[in-house]
Amino acid sequence: MxxxxxxxxxxxxxxxxxxxxxxxxxxxxxxxxxxxxxxxxxxxxxxxxxxxxxxxxxxxxxxxxxxxxxxxxxxxxxxxxxxxxxxxxxxxxxxxxxxxxxxxxxxxxxxNDATAAALAEKWVGAAKTADHFVYITISTGIGAGIYSHGRLITGASGNAGDIGHMVVDPAGGACNCGQRGCFEYIASGTAIAREASALLGRPVTSKEAFELAFSGQDPAMEQLVHRVFEYMGIGCVTLINTFDPELIVIGGGVSQVGSPLFDAVSGYVKRHALNPSGRTTPVIPAELQQxxxxxxxxxxxxxxx
Known part of the structure; x- marks a missing residue:
């Protein structure tokens, strides 16, 4: 061995x-x-x-x-x-x-850490049978590993997949990279906690924000989570339109929310991916997690x- x-x-x-x-x-x-x-x-x-x-x-x-x-x-x-x-x-x-x-x-x-995690999911995780997939981690930040035609796509300097800094909504505020409305700035666990804390006027974790949203007793949290899920859908559709993967695998701490996230993102993909085959792209949870x-x-x- x-x-x-x-x-x-x-x-x-x-x-x-x-x-x-x-x-x-x-x-x-x-x-x-x-x-x-x-x-x-x-x-x-x-x-x-x-x-x-x-x-x-x-x-x-x-x-x-x-x-x-x-x-x-x-x-x-x-x-x-x-x-x-x-x-x-x-x-x-x-x-x-x-x-x-x-x-x-x-x-x-x-x-890159997200690239390495994608390789792990291909090796012993959720993407073992896929030759074309994108692994997305949504946690403190957002990143991706891209696997296409049976190999990792790493780029000239190893930074392919830095999707956290693709602009999803320019009205979403100023990211620390200098752009406005970056995917990471508006849809990461950090972003959810920041926005929830601003809405409630006290420190709130992303986990608490989801719990409040799913309780059905806080319309503001429900709207926030609905908006974040839509941003995640936009990110996935962009990746599907760009790379034509057979599979999207989502990991990271925020993915632990489970079915509500995957149902919402899959629904967005079904409605908005450009290619008819892209609209049926499975969006599934990572297997290896931490x-x-x-x-x-x-x-x-x-x-x-």
Whole structure:
């Protein structure tokens, strides 16, 4: 059996897992992405956590087939660098592959985190039989991994699928990227919490906003959620019209809302996708959920993509 280390770096948390060549997670751990530390110091903590995982499983660094890293974009995967992710400003321009190479001799691969999660869903998740699909993560932010003609579409620098910053509604307000009405700014979990908090005049989580909307006792929350679901439908129709996938897979924390989201988005797709075949594109939940990132990062090592 061959083993890879998957590293899924987020703005607040980094998950690490040992994953075998069948896509099974042997063991995993996580640590806070401490932005008070330098990136090099943080990579040192990740390396220590990885060694602990290896030791716990009776393995050594020499037993690793490789290390896959999924990180939020923009990246420069060709140079192995974190470029300019909004939630990791102190990491801008950081040569993360080189930093890991100072701790491990194994091959190291860097890809966008949503791209890695798409590969995980293809490998052992909801898209195993699909040769053309788009994986969308809707959580703190929004991103996508694009799989077409039997391979990942990553782009010239590894940033294909950064759909969170495609404009969906210019009237939706100013995004931190400088555009107005970006998909992420108006339909992510962060956006739902921000809008719900403004409506109710107190801090509200996205989970609470959905609960209030589905209770049938708060018309303002119902309208907010209906609008967000429509934005998600617009995003999916845009992707269907652009890539002609056979499947849309949605993951991330917001997808845990379940049937109300998938029914609403599927209904929008049926009404508005341009191609008749596009209107029947299945929109389904991801299978791997919280482990998608680290399994996908390990998949960068285990399988050809």
């Amino acid at each position: 061959k083993f890879a280390l998957g590293v899924d770096i987020g703005g607040t948390k980094t998950a690490l897992g040992l994953v075998d060549s069948e896509g099974q997670v042997l063991s995993k751990t996580s640590l806070a992405t401490d932005l008070s530390l330098t990136p090099d110091e943080m990579v040192g903590k990740m390396a220590d956590a990885a060694r602990t995982l290896l030791s716990y499983n009776g393995l050594q660094a020499a037993d690793l087939q490789g290390i896959g890293i999924g990180a939020p974009g923009p990246l420069n995967t060709r140079l192995g660098q974190i470029a300019e992710p909004p939630n990791l400003r102190s990491w801008w321009g950081f040569p993360i592959v080189q930093a890991f190479q100072s701790h491990f001799a194994a091959p190291i691969v860097l890809e 482990d998608a990132g680290l399994i996908g990062a390990a998949a960068l090592i285990h399988i050809k993509y």
